[in-house]
Amino acid sequence: MAKVTVYNQTGEKVSELDLNPAIFGIEKIDANLVHAAVRTQRNNARGSIAHTKNRGEVAGSGKKPWKQKGTGRARAGSVRSPLWRHGGVTFGPTSARNWSLKMNRSAFRKALFTVLTDKSNDKKLIIVENLDTTAKSKELANKLANLASKAGLGRKYILVTATHNKELERAAKNIVNVKIIVASQLNVLDLLSHDALILKDALPVIEQTYLK
Numbered sequence: 001m002a003k004v005t006v007y008n009q010t011g012e013k014v015s016e017l018d019l020n021p022a023i024f025g026i027e028k029i030d031a032n033l034v035h036a037a038v039r040t041q042r043n044n045a046r047g048s049i050a051h052t053k054n055r056g057e058v059a060g061s062g063k064k065p066w067k068q069k070g071t072g073r074a075r076a077g078s079v080r081s082p083l084w085r086h087g088g089v090t091f092g093p094t095s096a097r098n099w100s101l102k103m104n105r106s107a108f109r110k111a112l113f114t115v116l117t118d119k120s121n122d123k124k125l126i127i128v129e130n131l132d133t134t135a136k137s138k139e140l141a142n143k144l145a146n147l148a149s150k151a152g153l154g155r156k157y158i159l160v161t162a163t164h165n166k167e168l169e170r171a172a173k174n175i176v177n178v179k180i181i182v183a184s185q186l187n188v189l190d191l192l193s194h195d196a197l198i199l200k201d202a203l204p205v206i207e208q209t210y211l212k
Helices: 031-044 105-121 137-151 166-172 188-193 200-210
Strands: 003-007 013-018 125-128 157-161 178-182 195-199
Touching (some): 031 188, 105 188, 105 195, 125 137, 125 200, 137 195, 166 178, 195 200
Parallel strands (some): 003 125, 125 195
């Protein structure tokens, strides 16, 4: 069973906690599944920027430029033709392109458990017993930096809370290396790019949300 150190908000070790092996101690690490989850999340956040106008969207009259026969010039039906300067673009990129991908819920959960297990094994995940609410960014930054330093975490970390805490979220907005996320909204990409500080009361929420 996976064990993790529990710290108080001053960075002192309080106790050790047995984590649920179904989430933090899975046996098979599937890197391909994690890759699929990251790709799905990135694609679903992607927006189409490139857009070209076809002949129905460009400005210009719909009138036939000249009569069909008798002028000696090539026949033409519209000044908005793709063959003309300032005409529409044929088969160009449009903002209607859909980049989204789908992933089965069970596959996503397994990818999430894989990342949490890896974080636990590498000692990049700790449990914080409690954290006093503060509205000051500087106080929160110092408190978390001290906690992360004593726990041996890196410089970027994610704080997982049981529920939304407006004061904490407001204070963390100005801290570049800190991200706050609710336990019911965990995602693979944020966990991969940050070390994890999980509040103790968020553990039951994780189990209720992601375990069948």
